[in-house]
Amino acid sequence: MASITSTNETVEKRDILIEEIARYVLEKEITSTEAFETARYGLLDTLGCGILALQYPECTKMLGPVVPGTIVPNGTRVPGTSYVLDPVQGAFNIGCMIRWLDYNDTWLAAEWGHPSDNLGGILAVADYVSRTRVANGKEPLEVRDVLEAMIKAHEIQGVLALDNSLNRVGLDHVLFVKVATAAVVSKMLGGGLEEIMNAVSHAWIDNASLRTYRHFPNTGSRKSWAAGDATSRGVALALIAVKGEMGYNTPLSAPGWGFQDVLFKGKELTLARPFGSYVMENVLFKVSYPAEFHAQTAAEAAVKLHPQVAGRLGEIKNITITTHESAIRIIDKTGPLHNPADRDHCIQYITAVGLLKGDITADDYEDEAAGDPRIDALRDKMTVVENKKYSIDYLDPNKRSIANAVQVFFKDGTSTEKVEVEYPLGHRFRREEAIPKIVLKFSNNLATHYPAKQRERIETACLQPNRLENMKVNEFVEQFTL
Numbered sequence: 001m002a003s004i005t006s007t008n009e010t011v012e013k014r015d016i017l018i019e020e021i022a023r024y025v026l027e028k029e030i031t032s033t034e035a036f037e038t039a040r041y042g043l044l045d046t047l048g049c050g051i052l053a054l055q056y057p058e059c060t061k062m063l064g065p066v067v068p069g070t071i072v073p074n075g076t077r078v079p080g081t082s083y084v085l086d087p088v089q090g091a092f093n094i095g096c097m098i099r100w101l102d103y104n105d106t107w108l109a110a111e112w113g114h115p116s117d118n119l120g121g122i123l124a125v126a127d128y129v130s131r132t133r134v135a136n137g138k139e140p141l142e143v144r145d146v147l148e149a150m151i152k153a154h155e156i157q158g159v160l161a162l163d164n165s166l167n168r169v170g171l172d173h174v175l176f177v178k179v180a181t182a183a184v185v186s187k188m189l190g191g192g193l194e195e196i197m198n199a200v201s202h203a204w205i206d207n208a209s210l211r212t213y214r215h216f217p218n219t220g221s222r223k224s225w226a227a228g229d230a231t232s233r234g235v236a237l238a239l240i241a242v243k244g245e246m247g248y249n250t251p252l253s254a255p256g257w258g259f260q261d262v263l264f265k266g267k268e269l270t271l272a273r274p275f276g277s278y279v280m281e282n283v284l285f286k287v288s289y290p291a292e293f294h295a296q297t298a299a300e301a302a303v304k305l306h307p308q309v310a311g312r313l314g315e316i317k318n319i320t321i322t323t324h325e326s327a328i329r330i331i332d333k334t335g336p337l338h339n340p341a342d343r344d345h346c347i348q349y350i351t352a353v354g355l356l357k358g359d360i361t362a363d364d365y366e367d368e369a370a371g372d373p374r375i376d377a378l379r380d381k382m383t384v385v386e387n388k389k390y391s392i393d394y395l396d397p398n399k400r401s402i403a404n405a406v407q408v409f410f411k412d413g414t415s416t417e418k419v420e421v422e423y424p425l426g427h428r429f430r431r432e433e434a435i436p437k438i439v440l441k442f443s444n445n446l447a448t449h450y451p452a453k454q455r456e457r458i459e460t461a462c463l464q465p466n467r468l469e470n471m472k473v474n475e476f477v478e479q480f481t482l
Contacts, residue, residue, distance in 0.1 A: 014197070015252040017269055018204070021156055022196035024275040025183045030151050035277035038431075039147040039154075040469070041438050042105055044462050045285060046116040047079055047480065048445035049104045050097030052362070054080045055448055059100040062225055063093045074131035076124040079480035080449055087128040091181075091235045095120025095228030101362045102224070102344050105426070106284040106293035107154075108326070108394065108402060111161035113173035115283060117227035118153035121181035121235045122146055123477065125188050130474040141188070143476050144469040149184045151280045156180040158279030162272035162397075167211055167330075169265055174230035175208030181234025182241075191242040198247025202237040204259050205251045216333065219342040282400065285426030287434045287441060289360040294327035295347040297421035298404035302354025305406060308416050309355050313374060315410045319382045321351055322405040322420075324390035332384045340365035351406060352378040393422075402427070439463065454479075 030036070053059045063078065065085055076090025077083070078097075085093060098104050098120055105116045123146060130140030157176040166173055182199040191199065208230070213222040241247065252259045252269055260268060289299045298321055309316065323332075333346040343349045343365040352375045353364045363369055390403040405420035423429045425437065442462075446455045458479050462468055468476075 013253075014249040015201075017252060017271065018197050018200050020271065020275065021179070021183050021200055022193050024156070025152055025187050025196055026193055028152070028275060030148055030277055032151075032277040032281060035151050035280040036144075036147055036469075037465070038280050038283065039150045040465060041285070041435065042116055042150060042154075042280070042283065043119070043143075043147065044442045045438050046098055046104050046119050048442040049101060050094060051080045051449050051480075052103065052445040053097045053100035056100065056362070058221060059097060059224070062096050062228075065089055074128060074135050076127045077477045077481045079477065080482065082482050085124075087124045088232050088236045088239070090124035090128070091121040092225075092228045092232035093120075094124055095231040096225045097228075099227040100224045101290045102292060103286050103290040103362070106286060107158045107161055107279060108284065108293060108400065109158070109161040110163055110165040110395075111167060111173050111176065112293075112326070112330075113157055113161055113176055114227065115154035115157045115180075115279060116150070117174070117177045118157065118181045118184070118231055118234075119150060120228055121185050121231035122149045122153060122188070123473075124232075125185040125235055125238075126473045127477045129188055130472060134474060141473045142469065143471045143473060145188070146473060146476075147469065149188060151277050152275075153180040153184045154279040154283060155275050155277060156183055158283070159271055159273060159275060160269070163270050164264075166208065169263060170211055171207070171263065172209045172211045172214070172226060174226045175203075175206075177227050177230040178206060178208065178234045178237075179203040181231045182237045183234075185235055186238040186241055189238055189242045191238065194247075195238075195241045195244075198245065199234075199238045199241035201247040201249070201251045202241065202245075203234060205248060206233060206237070207259065207263060213341075214330070214345065216335075219345065220339060221341050223341050223345075282428050284402070284424065284428075285434055285438055287425040287437045289350070289354075290344065290362045290365075291350045291360060292331050292345045292347075293424070294324070294331055294402060295350045295404070296424040296426070297402055298323065298327075298347055298351050298406060299354045299360055300421045300424065301404060301406040301419040302351045303358050303360070304419050305408060305416055306355055306358035309408050310358070312410060313356075313378075315412065316378070316381055317409050317411045319351070319355075319378065319409070320405075320407050320418075321347060321382055321384045322387050322390070322407075322418075323347065323384060324394045324403060325386055326391075326394060327404070328384060328386055334379070337370065339367075343370060346379075347384065347404075348379040348382045349375065351382065352376075355406075355408070400427075 075084040407418040
């Protein structure tokens with residue numbers, strides 16, 4: 001624990017983890033060229049995922065102001081829409097769009113999550129702050145400020161996830177989104193060390209939602225807006241902290257009443273490594289398929305096998321999916337799947353679609369596509385088994401593989417090859433291969449929503465690194481609005 005002196009001159013203890021987060025946000029200079037380059041692609045990919053989600057009414061019904069007709073001076077613009085919202089509701093809208101299709105970046109460790117979920121809060125606050133500054137005759141933030149905030153939010157969420165498994169105590173990973181967003185946007189709003197620590201302390205006291213909406217028998221669409229809820233709450237806590245609301249010294253370690261005793265089975269929250277830019281440099285992009293990341297390599301393997309099995313579906317005897325422990329724990333599902341949120345978290349469903357179609361899109365999780373009886377017929381023939389080496393390599397910090405293998409066996413005794421994919425296309429080890437496809441994904445996502453001329457303007461601005469980083473945030477966001 002670190003000691004601090006309070007205003008009444010008595011010495012109190014403060015949870016060191018909270019102070020480390022705050023000092024990192026306030027004091028750490030990010031010098032990694034790789035981190036900023038990855039963050040640029042992450043910004044475009046994340047916004048593209050949000051734009052694609054606007055094609056789905058179940059997403060768009062969640063968007064807009066809490067009270068219709070609300071007018072917010074210097075408010076946050078929501079990309080792809082005409083909404084102008086307060087930064088809290090703006091963060092919810094942007095965060096909801098980003099996460100809706102399960103297509104943005106991913107971090108896999110003891111805890112899983114999607115660090116770019118924090119962009120909901122970061123972009124909403126950056127736009128609001130920039131427009132307020134302009135209205136007061138001051139300089140707005142630049143996109144490079146957004147990229148730095150992304151790097152730091154990624155780092156906070158990802159380093160917390162390395163050792164601290166919320167899922168094993170039934171809590172949802174979006175708690176780490178709330179903590180990370182609260183920290184970085186407190187600084188963007190002008191907060192100093194004390195204000196950042198206060199906001200972060202409130203984020204831990206808030207705690208997180210249960211994971212029950214991600215698992216049988218309750219899997220549902222809340223998993224698509226839970227991160228928007230978390231990042232918006234982080235913004236709300238930052239706003240009250242910078243107004244001077246008090247924080248708390250030991251929300252984690254207080255005996256009997258702190259997070260660790262009440263909700264973490266008495267275990268101490270730990271940091272596996274110092275905060276830097278490790279997470280952004282190693283983050284996983286979902287390049288090819290909108291599917292839960294533990295199944296990405298299974299999807300790649302299934303698509304490779306498609307030409308060999310598409311014409312022999314009636315001859316299939318059984319299918320073996322070889323995977324790692326985390327995948328078995330969260331996406332190994334048999335029996336009925338009730339909605340898109342259920343289906344995109346089922347390794348058998350994802351593999352079946354890849355074998356049948358040679359591709360997987362967001363539409364494949366909708367009810368109409370799921371009505372194809374061939375999908376469940378294939379699922380019924382699947383066996384999921386663990387390869388212990390896959391599970392070990394998944395947690396190895398020098399590998400962080402997400403390996404899966406798929407093999408199809410036919411009734412005549414023949415079989416396909418066992419197609420093994422150790423690292424998905426979005427992995428750091430395949431980054432050079434992935435970048436052109438990330439850019440293409442961005443362009444294709446824009447094409448679902450914008451007229452050609454506006455799309456061309458967006459791409460011209462976004463695909464020139466220096467121009468993008470130096471662009472004023474309010475001007476950047478304006479390009480995406482309707």
